[in-house]
Amino acid sequence: MARVTLQTIADRLGVSRATVSYAFSRPDQLSDGLRRRIMEVADELGYGGPNPTARSLRLGRAGALGLLFSETLPYAFADPYAIGFFQGIATAAEDAGVGLLILPLPHGDRRSDTVRDAVVDAFCVVSLPDGHPALAEVFARKVPVVVVDEPYVPGHPFLGIDEPAAGALAARHLLDLGHRRIGVAMVGLHDDGHTGWAGVDRQHGSVFEAMRRRRSGYQQACEEAGLDWGDVPFFEVARNSREAGRKAGHALLGREPRPTAILTNTDVLALGVLDAAADLGLAVPADLSVVGFSDSAAEEAGLTTIRQAKQQIGEAAGRLLLSPPSDAPERTIFPHDLIVRGSTAPPPA
Amino acid sequence: MARVTLQTIADRLGVSRATVSYAFSRPDQLSDGLRRRIMEVADELGYGGPNPTARSLRLGRAGALGLLFSETLPYAFADPYAIGFFQGIATAAEDAGVGLLILPLPHGDRRSDTVRDAVVDAFCVVSLPDGHPALAEVFARKVPVVVVDEPYVPGHPFLGIDEPAAGALAARHLLDLGHRRIGVAMVGLHDDGHTGWAGVDRQHGSVFEAMRRRRSGYQQACEEAGLDWGDVPFFEVARNSREAGRKAGHALLGREPRPTAILTNTDVLALGVLDAAADLGLAVPADLSVVGFSDSAAEEAGLTTIRQAKQQIGEAAGRLLLSPPSDAPERTIFPHDLIVRGSTAPPPA
DNA sequence: ATCTCCTCCTTAATCCATTAAGAGCTTAAT
DNA sequence: ATTAAGCTCTTAATGGATTAAGGAGGAGAT
Numbered sequence: 001m002a003r004v005t006l007q008t009i010a011d012r013l014g015v016s017r018a019t020v021s022y023a024f025s026r027p028d029q030l031s032d033g034l035r036r037r038i039m040e041v042a043d044e045l046g047y048g049g050p051n052p053t054a055r056s057l058r059l060g061r062a063g064a065l066g067l068l069f070s071e072t073l074p075y076a077f078a079d080p081y082a083i084g085f086f087q088g089i090a091t092a093a094e095d096a097g098v099g100l101l102i103l104p105l106p107h108g109d110r111r112s113d114t115v116r117d118a119v120v121d122a123f124c125v126v127s128l129p130d131g132h133p134a135l136a137e138v139f140a141r142k143v144p145v146v147v148v149d150e151p152y153v154p155g156h157p158f159l160g161i162d163e164p165a166a167g168a169l170a171a172r173h174l175l176d177l178g179h180r181r182i183g184v185a186m187v188g189l190h191d192d193g194h195t196g197w198a199g200v201d202r203q204h205g206s207v208f209e210a211m212r213r214r215r216s217g218y219q220q221a222c223e224e225a226g227l228d229w230g231d232v233p234f235f236e237v238a239r240n241s242r243e244a245g246r247k248a249g250h251a252l253l254g255r256e257p258r259p260t261a262i263l264t265n266t267d268v269l270a271l272g273v274l275d276a277a278a279d280l281g282l283a284v285p286a287d288l289s290v291v292g293f294s295d296s297a298a299e300e301a302g303l304t305t306i307r308q309a310k311q312q313i314g315e316a317a318g319r320l321l322l323s324p325p326s327d328a329p330e331r332t333i334f335p336h337d338l339i340v341r342g343s344t345a346p347p348p349a
Numbered sequence: 350m351a352r353v354t355l356q357t358i359a360d361r362l363g364v365s366r367a368t369v370s371y372a373f374s375r376p377d378q379l380s381d382g383l384r385r386r387i388m389e390v391a392d393e394l395g396y397g398g399p400n401p402t403a404r405s406l407r408l409g410r411a412g413a414l415g416l417l418f419s420e421t422l423p424y425a426f427a428d429p430y431a432i433g434f435f436q437g438i439a440t441a442a443e444d445a446g447v448g449l450l451i452l453p454l455p456h457g458d459r460r461s462d463t464v465r466d467a468v469v470d471a472f473c474v475v476s477l478p479d480g481h482p483a484l485a486e487v488f489a490r491k492v493p494v495v496v497v498d499e500p501y502v503p504g505h506p507f508l509g510i511d512e513p514a515a516g517a518l519a520a521r522h523l524l525d526l527g528h529r530r531i532g533v534a535m536v537g538l539h540d541d542g543h544t545g546w547a548g549v550d551r552q553h554g555s556v557f558e559a560m561r562r563r564r565s566g567y568q569q570a571c572e573e574a575g576l577d578w579g580d581v582p583f584f585e586v587a588r589n590s591r592e593a594g595r596k597a598g599h600a601l602l603g604r605e606p607r608p609t610a611i612l613t614n615t616d617v618l619a620l621g622v623l624d625a626a627a628d629l630g631l632a633v634p635a636d637l638s639v640v641g642f643s644d645s646a647a648e649e650a651g652l653t654t655i656r657q658a659k660q661q662i663g664e665a666a667g668r669l670l671l672s673p674p675s676d677a678p679e680r681t682i683f684p685h686d687l688i689v690r691g692s693t694a695p696p697p698a
Numbered sequence: 699a700t701c702t703c704c705t706c707c708t709t710a711a712t713c714c715a716t717t718a719a720g721a722g723c724t725t726a727a728t
Numbered sequence: 729a730t731t732a733a734g735c736t737c738t739t740a741a742t743g744g745a746t747t748a749a750g751g752a753g754g755a756g757a758t
Binding site (some may be wrong): 003005006007017018021022025026050051053054055056057058059 | 713714716717
Binding site (some may be wrong): 048 | 425435
């Protein structure tokens with residue numbers, strides 16, 4: 001069973017390849033009879049239609065948007081923030097009738113050519129650590145690229161929020177409520193799988209720009225309120241999971257004196273902290289206040305959080321790539337809001 | 350700024366195109382000096398590397414798996430069952446170093462050629478209604494296809510669970526607890542956006558095979574327990590959302606006599622029913638038992654549900670497509686389990 | 699000086715289609 | 729009868745690469 005191409009059909013019928021092509025792509029160019037016969041033969045031979053790759057080559061468009069996400073694929077799908085973003089970019093892709101090619105990142109030492117070989121018209125890169133090799137590979141492709149959240153690369157379109165301001169907003173909310181013993185739990189500072197206490201050096205050395213800046217917002221707000229940042233217990237986890245959040249919660253709540261409030265940089269982590277509080281019999285918000293981030297999994301749990309327009313960002317990223325306006329600003333900063341729910345209150349008296 | 354190809358670089362250096370190709374794909378075939386010069390010129394000219402489409406054409410592989418899901422993209426990403434499945438297939442894709450091309454389904458009347466033009470090596474089709482045009486388009490491509498959940502197409506690999514058995518298991522759980530006044534809330538029976546009571550005819554006319562069979566399991570179990578299915582109130586909703594579940598819950602719980610248990614065909618719907626129960630001040634499980642389906646959003650809510658190996662199914666689908674075993678059975682049926690949590694109990698006395 | 703073996707590069711076939719321009723024939727209009 | 733206009737189909741250029749097989753030149757062996 002050899003390969004069936006336009007030519008096979010053409011030969012079978014004694015017509016030219018062009019004619020067969022027209023039968024598929026411009027039926028009006030052909031007489032009805034011939035067209036029908038072509039279709040019959042195509043069917044008979046088991047022809048799968050014009051080869052999309054060849055078509056794509058000829059037409060110069062791939063019909064797909066490449067998506068690169070910092071995490072492994074299975075994990076990315078588990079992240080509510082990523083999901084929100086996907087929904088947004090999927091909306092744009094759907095409108096334009098193009099697909100979304102989700103690419104696995106070269107993981108571990110295994111070298112892979114997915115970026116080099118991806119048949120896409122443009123790339124959207126989300127949340128890559130500083131200097132990640134995939135970033136260079138993407139730029140080497142010389143196709144349009146937008147970066148979302150991190151890292152900001154001068155000269156290339158960037159979409160995200162004002163991280164320091166958002167971080168400060170979250171922290172200030174707790175400070176304004178009167179909290180002075182604040183703990184911080186963060187994920188996504190490093191790429192090395194470390195879970196445990198993180199000193200100031202390690203905090204500053206974070207390879208994820210957005211998280212680094214978010215954290216700096218926490219710090220700034222705390223210092224403005226007169227806290228000594230060196231005294232703020234800071235627990236870092238390797239994975240953005242509820243279980244990791246719980247672990248962080250236990251670590252932080254085990255300190256003496258116990259924090260009256262915990263800042264987390266994701267909602268999922270915050271949920272885990274709530275679990276830890278429940279484990280310890282602490283009432284939220286009476287005994288402990290908790291703030292999440294991104295409003296991706298916060299509503300049902302009544303979590304106070306910072307809302308990020310993730311869907312809107314995703315959609316904007318898609319549109320930017322699919323119909324590049326000539327005057328796109330290099331950085332587009334989206335709004336964020338403090339959403340106060342039931343997980344925060346003044347500290348216990 | 351004209352297009353830069355291998356040839357451009359070759360001409361610039363007075364070497365053949367093949368040489369330049371080797372510089373990129375088989376560096377060992379070239380002297381170091383020439384290779385370096387080629388790379389320099391490539392850089393200088395802004396060459397983006399060998400065109401992936403052309404490469405793909407020549408090599409005869411696309412490096413991507415096509416994924417078709419019944420819902421619109423933004424919605425699919427919101428569905429916990431779909432997410433679980435994505436995670437599974439993403440695992441397989443990642444292992445094989447291929448991408449996942451998520452395709453928008455032709456939506457509404459807008460005709461689109463996404464399936465015809467998708468540059469993929471194989472397709473995975475998930476949960477399409479009977480006779481959906483996309484299915485025919487996929488088969489017309491003559492590439493490997495697996496169908497997950499529905500519809501079963503004889504002669505093509507199929508992955509899913511034993512729907513009637515799973516449905517019956519859920520229903521029997523309630524019946525065994527002693528419930529006799531059972532209500533049913535289902536989503537995904539039809540494609541027409543209808544929300545409201547559904548009679549037996551409409552139930553049987555469902556265009557989603559898996560849901561139809563799942564429902565038949567409910568019915569069979571009820572009839573075996575001596576219930577008259579015609580008396581079982583059956584509410585159908587158009588969207589798999591918590592809000593829709595709440596609506597269904599209110600409808601069902603507003604009946605006289607009030608059901609003591611409600612079967613739902615998704616966890617999300619079940620959560621909505623719990624909301625409705627809360628609205629009405631009904632205690633779960635004391636006053637009302639609720640059963641979900643698929644164990645995709647059930648754990649935290651303490652929902653009794655049927656666990657479906659969605660990740661496992663996704664992964665199996667991916668592997669089946671990426672390295673087709675010669676002896677794959679036509680249907681692969683995955684296990685399901687009843688997970689009893691706190692949302693079910695004997696009916697009130 | 700001749701033969702052999704490498705190394706490095708070129709030739710040319712191949713992957714599969716799209717589409718502008720033109721050729722041949724029929725039909726209608728003048 | 730002649731010409732213009734329409735249909736229908738063909739020609740040929742084009743998109744951008746990969747790779748087996750072969751040729752040219754230099755180095756080493758005899």
